[in-house]
Amino acid sequence: MFTGIVEETGEVVDVTDTDDGRRLRIAGDTVLSDVTHGASIAVSGVCLTVESFDAESFTVFLASETVEKTYLGTVVAGDLVNLERAMPGDGRFDGHLVQGHVDTTAEVLAVEEVGEDWWFTFDLPEGYGQYVVEKGSVTLDGISLTVAERGDGQFSVAIIPTTYDLTNLSDKEPGDEVHLEVDVVAKYVENMLDGYTDRLA
Known part of the structure; x- marks a missing residue:
């Protein structure tokens, strides 16, 4: 993990x-x-x-x-x-639960410098929209990030200078791909609710 x-x-x-x-x-x-x-x-x-x-x-x-x-x-x-x-058993949990099991790739749609920060917009591949919510967690190229804005078929994240400087996001530009891993907790909840609604039917 x-x-x-x-x-x-x-x-x-x-x-x-x-x-x-x-x-x-x-x-x-x-x-x-x-x-x-x-x-x-x-x-x-x-x-x-x-x-x-x-x-x-x-x-x-x-x-x-x-x-x-x-x-x-x-x-x-x-x-x-x-x-x-991998996180040690006694390590500090600073991000969110990341498995390292990539779900799909997402394309960089736009990169904009806003003051000292950077605003990245990505396409949201079909079939994954239900797992990506505004202010929720998402993993892009292994980076734990918060969804700043969720649009129709796309989402955006705000990147602080430290993250921009210490990761490969500084090399990304529109048209490039990133690995997308959605929040596994959302997938577990969906799975449990599916079973629950099936029993109610």
Whole structure:
């Protein structure tokens, strides 16, 4: 489990495509401080398992399903990704409950600088609108964010300077994709209510 508080941006330094998926080698700093073989690291919101590591980088494998459902299937050496280690049992819960199980991708529709902040607008893919509510939580590229405005088929978030500077959002522009993970609590509630209404029928 993660909290959506990105610890650092890492750089993809090598990509190897195989018949079964692709392997990424990612340079990092903070996330390597206590890394172990088999550790979970969220890479732009995608929970991946560390295969190997050295003092400067770690390697993860993307199965074919991950390649198909995320944009990690198109990243190249030099691209920046957001990194967060799995939350320890005694850790501080600063964001919200993030699984690292990306639901879909969303397209950046607009980026606007407003004073010191940034206003990002994204499209809301069909089938996910019921999970995204104004002032609710959403995870974009592994970043825990609050929905500032919800429109017809789109939503916006306000990005403070610290988040803009410490994540890969500073590299995003209209037309780019981000990973979208909706609030899992909303999905659990929907599932429970479906069962409840079925029993009432």
